[in-house]
Amino acid sequence: MENIKNKIKKIGIIGCGNIGTEIARAVDKGNINVEISGCYDISKQKYEQMLKKLKNIRPEFMQLEDVIKSCDLAIECATKEAVRNIFEIAIKYYRDIIFLSAGGVLDCQDLIEEAKTKMINIYIPSGAVVGIDGLDAAKYLGIKQVTLITRKPPEAFKGNKYLQQKNIDPNKINVETVVFDGTAKEAINDFPANINVAATLSIAGIGPEKTKVKIIIDPFIKTNIHEIIVEGDFGRFRTITENLPSPENPKTSYLTSLSTIVLIKKIVEPIHIGT
Numbered sequence: 638m639e640n641i642k643n644k645i646k647k648i649g650i651i652g653c654g655n656i657g658t659e660i661a662r663a664v665d666k667g668n669i670n671v672e673i674s675g676c677y678d679i680s681k682q683k684y685e686q687m688l689k690k691l692k693n694i695r696p697e698f699m700q701l702e703d704v705i706k707s708c709d710l711a712i713e714c715a716t717k718e719a720v721r722n723i724f725e726i727a728i729k730y731y732r733d734i735i736f737l738s739a740g741g742v743l744d745c746q747d748l749i750e751e752a753k754t755k756m757i758n759i760y761i762p763s764g765a766v767v768g769i770d771g772l773d774a775a776k777y778l779g780i781k782q783v784t785l786i787t788r789k790p791p792e793a794f795k796g797n798k799y800l801q802q803k804n805i806d807p808n809k810i811n812v813e814t815v816v817f818d819g820t821a822k823e824a825i826n827d828f829p830a831n832i833n834v835a836a837t838l839s840i841a842g843i844g845p846e847k848t849k850v851k852i853i854i855d856p857f858i859k860t861n862i863h864e865i866i867v868e869g870d871f872g873r874f875r876t877i878t879e880n881l882p883s884p885e886n887p888k889t890s891y892l893t894s895l896s897t898i899v900l901i902k903k904i905v906e907p908i909h910i911g912t
């Protein structure tokens with residue numbers, strides 16, 4: 638039967654890496670009721686690698702602007718640097734968009750305002766953390782403090798320039814060590830690999846200047862652990878997420894792809910559970 642109320646039928650995938658491929662696989666398996674109208678990646682090889690993981694569908698490779706034009710909902714799962722250009726094209730064609738590179742969205746306040754006036758829906762998935770729904774609800778009444786405590790094993794900090802400047806070698810750390818204590822704005826700058834969780838929290842909550850971030854190197858863990866503490870007029874909550882890496886890309890927590898797939902399902906399906 639034709640679904641007359643649901644207008645989102647076609648998605649466009651921008652970035653065919655780990656997250657883009659997981660989304661395409663979910664469509665391939667029939668787990669999301671949409672079709673993929675087109676895909677784009679700066680590397681055509683990444684698109685070809687993605688195709689090899691699909692059994693039932695063969696979405697077309699197109700230029701970026703054509704992907705956005707071809708779909709009802711564009712999904713950016715590329716990189717922070719690509720966000721502004723993708724955002725501008727989505728606005729030009731009045732297309733709704735999901736952004737995975739939340740750190741890039743933080744720099745696009747002007748485009749967020751423009752999208753609002755044009756009634757273009759912008760979505761940022763919860764990604765690698767739980768608690769965004771509670772933060773959203775708490776904000777309605779007023780939030781006093783948002784704190785993110787991120788705990789990762791030493792190998793997650795390989796090549797980090799901030800630690801190099803401070804003469805900290807993550808591999809020589811043999812006790813749990815706080816290596817950063819500051820604002821989300823500073824953390825986003827100094828720890829780009831941690832950028833998305835801090836950015837998503839900042840956008841959902843009280844902004845990057847007021848959100849506090851603590852980063853701990855823990856040689857005794859194998860997972861990335863994010864703890865969020867929110868205090869407000871509602872009371873206080875604390876969530877802890879222990880993330881396993883994605884099977885395809887150890888830098889990305891598996892929960893991120895899952896949260897995006899479920900967000901797309903929420904957008905296209907009529908049952909919405911949770912805030």
Ligand SMILES: NC(=O)c1ccc[n+]([C@@H]2O[C@H](COP(=O)([O-])OP(=O)(O)OC[C@H]3O[C@@H](n4cnc5c(N)ncnc54)[C@H](O)[C@@H]3O)[C@@H](O)[C@H]2O)c1
Pocket residue numbers: 651652653654655656657677678679680683714715716717718719737738739762763764765766833834837886888889890893
């Ligand atoms: N919101 C969150 O919680 C969260 C968590 C993890 C990752 N992310 C972000 O999501 C994005 C995708 O993550 P991933 O694990 O799939 O990364 P990935 O490296 O596996 O895939 C990214 C893909 O984008 C492509 N790409 C790079 N620049 C591009 C451009 N300008 N235009 C089009 N394609 C381009 C790359 O070739 C690659 O295939 C990254 O920005 C990552 O930081 C967000």
